Amino acid sequence: MKTQQTAEGAARPAGRPRSEKADRSIIEATLELLGEGIGVSELSIESIASRAGVGKTTIYRRWSNKEDLVVDALATLKPPIPLPQGGTVRDDLVTYLRVIQEETRHHRTRCIMNIAMSDSERHPRLAERFRQLAVEPRRAVVAAVLRRGMETGELRADLDVDMALALLSGAMIWLTKWSHADASQADLPERIIDEALKGFRSRPSIAEP
Amino acid sequence: MKTQQTAEGAARPAGRPRSEKADRSIIEATLELLGEGIGVSELSIESIASRAGVGKTTIYRRWSNKEDLVVDALATLKPPIPLPQGGTVRDDLVTYLRVIQEETRHHRTRCIMNIAMSDSERHPRLAERFRQLAVEPRRAVVAAVLRRGMETGELRADLDVDMALALLSGAMIWLTKWSHADASQADLPERIIDEALKGFRSRPSIAEP
DNA sequence: GGATTATGAAACGGTCCCGTTGCGTATCGG
């Protein structure tokens, strides 16, 4: 009845242990396929198994359905380092948008973003994963920058941080998706930030820096 | 060799004419399925035929591939009446975002938006259709409002109209997609507009209205 | 009526994928 205890104290079941290498290649194959534009609904277990060099059995033994597998796979994506912050608030925000813009250049990133936008509708757990994986870290970083600006007086003290994040991120995504102009415009981040900083309303005769 | 000329001058081919009713039900069935969350890649000709009460032959006779059919189907979507404009620029912009917010409540609209965002990556002709169908009309309407504000002095004279549209629309989409808070917040449009109008930057002691 | 074309239904062979099972082999604990 006695089973060997691992260092972590988990009960070690008898027999051949599961291959961590198989785990990794399954996850990696899943991410590869998603990154090539395969949507969750088109993603087939067989294609994953084939890509990973693994039997279907090995996959079914670990995940009972596709959504679970995709959720786990996405969990391994590391949020890209978001921001070297240090300059003025404007500079930091520009840098932030530049990172997004650069990410958007990669086909893989665009595919993942598409999954986040679309498949989340039918898979709430995916949506939650994306929120905590991609949205929340960025929100936190930008919020820190904005709050710093609010303290130094560079920004309005009553700024709505969530609203500001939505304006900036939303604008970047919208433009890269729908702008007629070449989306690779180098000055897009600056233009977005400056419009957002200045605001649309006219101001009675204040010299702009 | 002679063929009868219709009133429009088009050559009338011999034999039974194609059923316009079939045309319509095919298009309608396609939009129904897309509106239920079926993505373009999952959309099957057989399901369309079945839904439309039509033989597959009838579909294949008119469209040689799925993308063509979807493009034609989307072309029949009328852009929702965008804006009763009349009040202040702020009021008109709030109304504009309210329309978007209201549309987003409908599951069908969200599905169509998802297709616009995701499937456009793989189907450039779809992207183009969406641009001229949904994006451009809105851009035009909002641009008109903004320009009016620039003329009356309510808005900055050097406002970047495209950037402003991106900020507003992008923020709305971003928030309805990723906001933790209840997306049906009634005051979302006002909050977006006001942040955008005021701008993030602090202003040296100017009383806010 | 006769020629011509369209229509819905059904069936075709073919492909892809499903989720499961059996097989021979590999890797663990005891």
Next chain:
DNA sequence: CCGATACGCAACGGGACCGTTTCATAATCC
């Protein structure tokens, strides 16, 4: 070595669609 479990592989029966073809019927022109 032995029992237990995991492995990759191949095969299973079953389902969904593909794009095409055949067929009896319907609509239009002459």
